[in-house]
Amino acid sequence: MNKLRLTEERIAQLTDKARLFRIDVLKSVHQVQSGHPGGSLSMTEILTVLYLEKLHINVNDPTDRDVDHVVLSKGHGSPMLYRLLAEVGYFPKEELMNLRHINALLQGHPTNHIPGVDMPSGPLGSAFGAAQGLALAQRLDGLDRRTYAILGDGEINEGAVWEVAMSASKFKLDNLIAILDYNKVQLDGTNDEIMPLGDVPEKWRQFGWNVIECDGHDIVDVNRALDEAIAAKGKPNMIVAHTVKGKGVSYMEGKAAWHGKAIPDDLMKVAMDELGGEM
Amino acid sequence: MPKALREIYGEVLRDVGRENKDIVVLDADLSGSTKSAIFGKEFPERFFNMGIAEANMVSTAAGLAAGGKIPFVNTFTVFLTTIGLIATRGLVCYGNLNVKFGGAYGGVSAAYDGASHHALEDIANMRALPNMLVICTCDENSTRQATEFAVKHNGPVYLRLSRETFPDLYQAGESAFEFGKAKIVRDGTDCTIMGCGIMVHHALQAADILAGKGISARVVDMSTIKPIDRDMIERCIVETGAIVSAEEHNIIGGLGSAIAEAMATMDVHAPMEFVGTEDTFTESGKYADLLKKYKLDPETIAAKAEKAVSRKK
Numbered sequence: 001m002n003k004l005r006l007t008e009e010r011i012a013q014l015t016d017k018a019r020l021f022r023i024d025v026l027k028s029v030h031q032v033q034s035g036h037p038g039g040s041l042s043m044t045e046i047l048t049v050l051y052l053e054k055l056h057i058n059v060n061d062p063t064d065r066d067v068d069h070v071v072l073s074k075g076h077g078s079p080m081l082y083r084l085l086a087e088v089g090y091f092p093k094e095e096l097m098n099l100r101h102i103n104a105l106l107q108g109h110p111t112n113h114i115p116g117v118d119m120p121s122g123p124l125g126s127a128f129g130a131a132q133g134l135a136l137a138q139r140l141d142g143l144d145r146r147t148y149a150i151l152g153d154g155e156i157n158e159g160a161v162w163e164v165a166m167s168a169s170k171f172k173l174d175n176l177i178a179i180l181d182y183n184k185v186q187l188d189g190t191n192d193e194i195m196p197l198g199d200v201p202e203k204w205r206q207f208g209w210n211v212i213e214c215d216g217h218d219i220v221d222v223n224r225a226l227d228e229a230i231a232a233k234g235k236p237n238m239i240v241a242h243t244v245k246g247k248g249v250s251y252m253e254g255k256a257a258w259h260g261k262a263i264p265d266d267l268m269k270v271a272m273d274e275l276g277g278e279m
Numbered sequence: 280m281p282k283a284l285r286e287i288y289g290e291v292l293r294d295v296g297r298e299n300k301d302i303v304v305l306d307a308d309l310s311g312s313t314k315s316a317i318f319g320k321e322f323p324e325r326f327f328n329m330g331i332a333e334a335n336m337v338s339t340a341a342g343l344a345a346g347g348k349i350p351f352v353n354t355f356t357v358f359l360t361t362i363g364l365i366a367t368r369g370l371v372c373y374g375n376l377n378v379k380f381g382g383a384y385g386g387v388s389a390a391y392d393g394a395s396h397h398a399l400e401d402i403a404n405m406r407a408l409p410n411m412l413v414i415c416t417c418d419e420n421s422t423r424q425a426t427e428f429a430v431k432h433n434g435p436v437y438l439r440l441s442r443e444t445f446p447d448l449y450q451a452g453e454s455a456f457e458f459g460k461a462k463i464v465r466d467g468t469d470c471t472i473m474g475c476g477i478m479v480h481h482a483l484q485a486a487d488i489l490a491g492k493g494i495s496a497r498v499v500d501m502s503t504i505k506p507i508d509r510d511m512i513e514r515c516i517v518e519t520g521a522i523v524s525a526e527e528h529n530i531i532g533g534l535g536s537a538i539a540e541a542m543a544t545m546d547v548h549a550p551m552e553f554v555g556t557e558d559t560f561t562e563s564g565k566y567a568d569l570l571k572k573y574k575l576d577p578e579t580i581a582a583k584a585e586k587a588v589s590r591k592k
Binding site: 065069071111112118119120121122123125126127128129130131132133134135136137138140141147159160163164166167170171 | 303324325327329330332334335336337338339340341342343344345346347348350365366369370373374376
């Protein structure tokens with residue numbers, strides 16, 4: 001865990017890594033013509049800072065309990081999760097080019113058969129409670145470790161999310177850090193069109209959570225929000241990360257259509273040009 | 280004096296909790312009814328009352344299991360296996376996580392509460408999930424031993440319990456439950472009644488009725504429903520030539536279906552009849568009256584056995 005301010009050099013490094021992760025993720029969903037680009041791109045900086053700056057993990061020993069856990073409750077963001085898991089050494093990054101293939105390691109949605117994944121996810125709302133369970137287990141074992149849960153804003157339409165909002169607050173589960181990828185767009189349209197969410201930060205505050213807002217695409221601000229959550233005591237933490245769906249690719253930004261759409265070759269070329277990648 | 284299965288289960292949880300500090304127990308605001316409160320009273324730090332939120336309870340248990348704990352989740356059977364099913368399937372079974380399910384009010388044992396609270400599809404739901412084991416015991420000692428097995432087994436286990444007090448069948452110290460193995464509890468030569476839960480006792484009464492009519496019925500306790508004991512089924516087909524399944528569950532998808540699925544792929548076959556609720560919802564009433572009205576009684580088992588015997592070639 002690094003509580004020091006990020007150096008300018010490190011910020012530039014992480015910013016460029018985020019760019020490269022976007023390129024690899026788009027290639028992985030392009031090669032199979034299936035998968036969810038929009039929600040992967042919106043949480044790029046969140047996962048980049050989390051995995052490369054904050055997490056205490058043990059890549060070599062999956063039985064080691066003295067580690068932080070990550071539950072990607074918005075399981076459809078799997079391509080970006082897989083890219084980060086490859087980055088920290090759970091499997092070769094070439095596996096991303098077999099994403100969603102028969103007999104391949106990387107499933108459409110995360111599962112714990114995949115090295116580095118602690119919990120299956122995909123059915124929205126369900127895995128958030130599992131993050132709570134992991135955090136409770138850490139507390140029972142007296143570990144100074146945290147469990148991070150990444151939620152989508154469409155996901156919080158699910159009632160099960162609000163069951164955790166109540167119970168984690170009851171348990172004063174301050175080692176649970178939820179991060180909401182608040183890109184304001186879900187599958188069929190915007191949050192406002194599909195299911196208005198109201199004052200999201202205030203709702204979590206009212207449920208008794210420590211709420212921290214940040215710019216989810218600003219490496220420094222994401223880093224600050226995570227540091228604040230890690231230091232906070234007595235309440236579960238909700239980082240509301242303001243993000244843009246499809247961030248980094250002009251024609252995808254803010255567009256519900258790119259939630260789970262295959263990228264045709266000509267538009268893939270445009271994306272690679274914008275991100276500085278090769279086809 | 281026999282105790283209700285839920286009471287026995289609650290005591291076993293407390294007993295195993297004394298030996299194994301990784302055991303944690305969750306309930307959904309019914310711990311006084313499911314008897315998980317017996318554990319909660321002794322180990323409050325390892326007991327989590329999740330409120331009336333079954334989906335959250337099962338999800339949280341999945342996380343606790345992934346964190347190295349052995350969680351037991353508890354509520355009325357019908358809520359556990361419907362509202363809890365999404366996390367049971369998507370997290371616990373898909374992830375093959377070490378969560379144990381205590382379905383406290385199996386069958387029509389929530390009697391007066393009516394059809395909304397009766398569980399007659401739970402075995403079907405749980406049996407269809409890969410990695411899930413399904414167990415339905417019939418008395419104190421078998422319930423005790425099955426619960427102890429659930430602690431030792433690494434993976435999901437469903438224990439179908441009952442609100443009701445069942446008579447003792449097995450003596451203390453006797454092997455009352457052996458995972459995956461059915462037990463012949465009364466021998467016979469003309470047909471075999473394969474039951475689980477309360478229906479094992481009703482099958483024994485049916486065997487008495489049948490004896491009066493000159494039919495020798497074998498009774499088998501099929502306490503492990505998944506995986507089903509194929510060897511016992513094959514043996515009973517060969518040795519008795521007629522099969523009757525008896526369960527406090529819909530005849531679709533439960534014990535009878537498991538037996539029929541197994542028999543269909545065997546080289547030996549026998550006429551088979553099914554005793555259970557016949558694809559219907561139930562109603563409020565006294566437990567004994569419900570068992571009678573919905574044909575879960577010894578008389579129905581005996582009649583079906585006669586029919587199965589009459590169908591022999």
